[in-house]
Structures are given as C-alpha cells and as structure tokens.
Amino acid sequence: MADDFGQDLPPRVTGADADAIERSVEAALRPRSLDEFVGQQTVRDQLALVLRAAVRRGGSADHILLSGPPGLGKTTLAMIVAGELGASLRVTSGPAIQHAGDLAAILSSLDEGDILFVDEIHRLARPVEEMLYLAMEDFRVDVVVGKGPGATSIPLTLPAFTVVGATTRAGLLPAPLRDRFGFTAHLDFYEAADLARIIARSAGLLALDVDADAASEIASRSRGTPRIANRLLRRVRDWAEIHGSGKGDLAAARAALTVYEVDDRGLDRLDRAVLGALCTRFGGGPVGLSTLAVSVGEEPQTVEEVAEPFLVREGLMTRTPRGRVATPEAWVHMGLTPPANGASGMGQPGANDGHSRLFDA
Numbered sequence: 001m002a003d004d005f006g007q008d009l010p011p012r013v014t015g016a017d018a019d020a021i022e023r024s025v026e027a028a029l030r031p032r033s034l035d036e037f038v039g040q041q042t043v044r045d046q047l048a049l050v051l052r053a054a055v056r057r058g059g060s061a062d063h064i065l066l067s068g069p070p071g072l073g074k075t076t077l078a079m080i081v082a083g084e085l086g087a088s089l090r091v092t093s094g095p096a097i098q099h100a101g102d103l104a105a106i107l108s109s110l111d112e113g114d115i116l117f118v119d120e121i122h123r124l125a126r127p128v129e130e131m132l133y134l135a136m137e138d139f140r141v142d143v144v145v146g147k148g149p150g151a152t153s154i155p156l157t158l159p160a161f162t163v164v165g166a167t168t169r170a171g172l173l174p175a176p177l178r179d180r181f182g183f184t185a186h187l188d189f190y191e192a193a194d195l196a197r198i199i200a201r202s203a204g205l206l207a208l209d210v211d212a213d214a215a216s217e218i219a220s221r222s223r224g225t226p227r228i229a230n231r232l233l234r235r236v237r238d239w240a241e242i243h244g245s246g247k248g249d250l251a252a253a254r255a256a257l258t259v260y261e262v263d264d265r266g267l268d269r270l271d272r273a274v275l276g277a278l279c280t281r282f283g284g285g286p287v288g289l290s291t292l293a294v295s296v297g298e299e300p301q302t303v304e305e306v307a308e309p310f311l312v313r314e315g316l317m318t319r320t321p322r323g324r325v326a327t328p329e330a331w332v333h334m335g336l337t338p339p340a341n342g343a344s345g346m347g348q349p350g351a352n353d354g355h356s357r358l359f360d361a
C-alpha cells in the first residue's frame with residue numbers, strides 16, 4: 001500500500017486495535033500524583049487532606065465518589081488515590097458486574113487497604129448495589145449458596161478497603177449508596193488556562209515542541225475537557241509531522257483542527273449535527289432527547305452525556321420540560337437565522353446558508 005507520495009504506508013489500524021492504541025497513549029499521559037494533576041484546585045486540596053489523614057492514621061481512606069462529565073480526570077484521580085496511599089487498585093465498572101455473586105467474588109479477593117475503583121457506578125444492578133453499600137458500611141457480605149428453600153447465607157468478613165466510585169450521573173445514585181461515601185467531589189469543566197498547561201505537559205511527554213499560542217488555540221477548542229485536549233494535541237502532532245515542520249505552532253494547530261472538523265468554539269461533528277438537526281429539522285425545538293438522538297444516528301446516552309453538557313454550558317442549547325431547545329446563539333453559530341419569535345419556531349436557513357455549512361463540515 002502506498003500514499004499519495006508513493007511511500008509505503010503501514011497497515012491501517014481500525015476498530016478495537018485503534019481504540020486500544022488511543023487508550024494506551026492516553027494512559028501514558030495520565031498524571032501519577034496530585035501534584036501533577038492540573039486544575040480542579042478545590043477537589044485537589046480536599047482530596048489531599050483526605051489522603052494525608054488516612055496515611056497518618058495508617059488505616060484505609062473513606063470511600064470516595066467522583067462525579068462529572070467524561071474525560072475530566074475521574075479515572076486518573078482514582079489511580080492517584082491508590083498511588084498516594086501506596087495501595088493496590090482493582091478496577092471494575094457498573095455494567096461489568098452483572099450479579100451480586102460477581103461482586104462477592106471481587107470483594108472476597110480484596111486485601112486490607114485495597115482500592116476498588118467502580119467506574120460508571122450509577123449503572124450497577126439493584127441487588128449488586130445493595131450488596132456493595134452493605135459491604136462499604138460493615139465490611140462484610142452475606143454470600144447466598146444454593147437456590148430455593150435449601151439456600152443458605154454465609155456471612156463473609158472483608159478486609160477494610162476503599163471504594164472509589166466514578167459517575168457521570170451522580171443524581172442516579174440511590175441515597176443509601178451515595179450516603180456511604182465519606183468524600184464526594186464534583187469535577188467541573190476546565191478553564192482554558194488549565195487546559196493549556198495540560199497540553200504543555202502532554203506535549204513534553206510526547207516530545208512535541210508546542211508553543212504557547214498553539215497550546216492556547218488547542219485549549220480553547222477542547223470543550224473544557226483534558227481528554228479532548230490531549231486528543232487534539234495528538235492530531236496536531238500528526239499534522240505537524242506530515243505537513244508541517246514537525247513543530248506544533250499556531251498554524252499547525254489551526255490547520256489540524258480544521259482537518260478534524262473542530263470549529264473555533266470547539267464544536268465537533270456530533271455537536272454540530274445535534275444543533276443542525278435541532279434547528280433545521282425541528283425548528284429549534286423543543287424536541288425530546290430520543291427523537292433528537294435518532295435524527296443524528298446516535299445513542300440518546302451519547303447525545304445526553306457527550307454533546308449536551310457542552311452545548312448547554314456554551315449557551316447553545318437549553319433543556320426544558322418539553323425537550324431540547326436551540327438558543328438564538330446556536331442559530332447564529334450554525335449560520336442560520338433565528339426564528340423571529342425567540343429560541344424556538346420553524347426557522348428557515350438564512351441568507352448565509354448554514355445548512356450547507358453543517359453538511360459540508
């Protein structure tokens with residue numbers, strides 16, 4: 001296989017392999033200590049206190065709940081907690097634990113002081129959830145052996161361990177589970193200045209020369225999210241290596257982000273598809289989440305958790321009891337004329353036809 005210049009290309013990596021490569025690069029960029037963790041000052045200060053107190057007492061730390069949108073550093077913080085406590089980390093997730101028996105097996109294999117990281121903890125099944133919060137409280141579980149009238153319950157004492165739960169939907173956690181966490185932190189979207197620092201740090205780890213202007217440009221289009229900042233940085237590196245001088249300067253950043261369809265406010269293809277559908281197909285709304293998701297060919301959960309928080313925060317979409325509504329600013333951003341009667345209505349593409357811009361993008 002050869003590229004446009006007649007050079008041999010490596011085989012294209014797609015699907016699961018490509019995801020695995022992205023994940024391993026992401027893992028390499030993870031801060032390993034609270035000092036390396038950029039931004040989220042309040043959370044860092046509070047967590048540092050929790051961890052120092054646990055170390056001083058020589059016991060395990062309180063259970064910790066981390067909430068916030070994807071890519072803001074919840075997994076990273078869980079790893080940092082284990083690192084700072086010098087503890088082993090066991091990683092699982094809500095959807096991965098199907099039955100209470102699966103959880104009992106995990107819990108019974110823990111050692112004193114271990115950290116059990118439960119990602120997407122809001123997606124645990126109810127019986128699993130109940131077993132977990134009893135185990136968090138009393139450090140014991142009742143394992144049911146057998147079925148029907150002959151079933152017996154064997155109490156099992158567990159070593160003291162710490163659960164670090166991560167969730168994008170803290171509101172979905174039932175109160176008894178939420179109450180078992182001694183420390184709860186909410187991660188918020190990052191300021192552009194913090195993202196620029198994260199980009200500079202990651203560039204150093206990737207041995208890429210990125211100047212301050214380029215770091216700011218990438219930061220301003222990263223939707224307040226470190227994972228996106230790191231991903232865009234890697235795309236800028238690709239562009240710089242293939243088309244540029246190898247340096248990550250402002251021109252390389254702008255050119256790369258144009259190629260990858262990330263606009264000047266950081267909206268990507270999905271964001272623009274959602275806004276475009278909202279304005280052009282549903283007259284600006286209100287429209288229900290499922291209908292909106294179907295119209296852009298995505299899962300409702302993806303639209304709700306990936307696109308929406310950013311669009312709402314940017315003032316481009318509002319959530320009302322009757323559904324999602326495009327704000328006048330959204331129409332303007334899409335190059336459309338807002339309807340005369342306010343945020344919603346049957347507006348039509350305006351003179352600078354944003355419809356073509358949407359579908360060209």
Ligand SMILES: Nc1ncnc2c1ncn2[C@@H]1O[C@H](COP(=O)(O)OP(=O)(O)OP(=O)(O)O)[C@@H](O)[C@H]1O
Nearest residue numbers: 026029030037038070071072073074075076226227
């Ligand atoms: N404060 C930070 N400083 C530096 N890098 C960060 C920070 N927060 C996150 N990152 C980087 O962003 C990437 C994503 O972080 P992480 O996987 O911890 O997010 P998450 O909140 O667990 O996401 P998800 O909810 O999707 O699991 C990681 O590669 C990590 O290196």
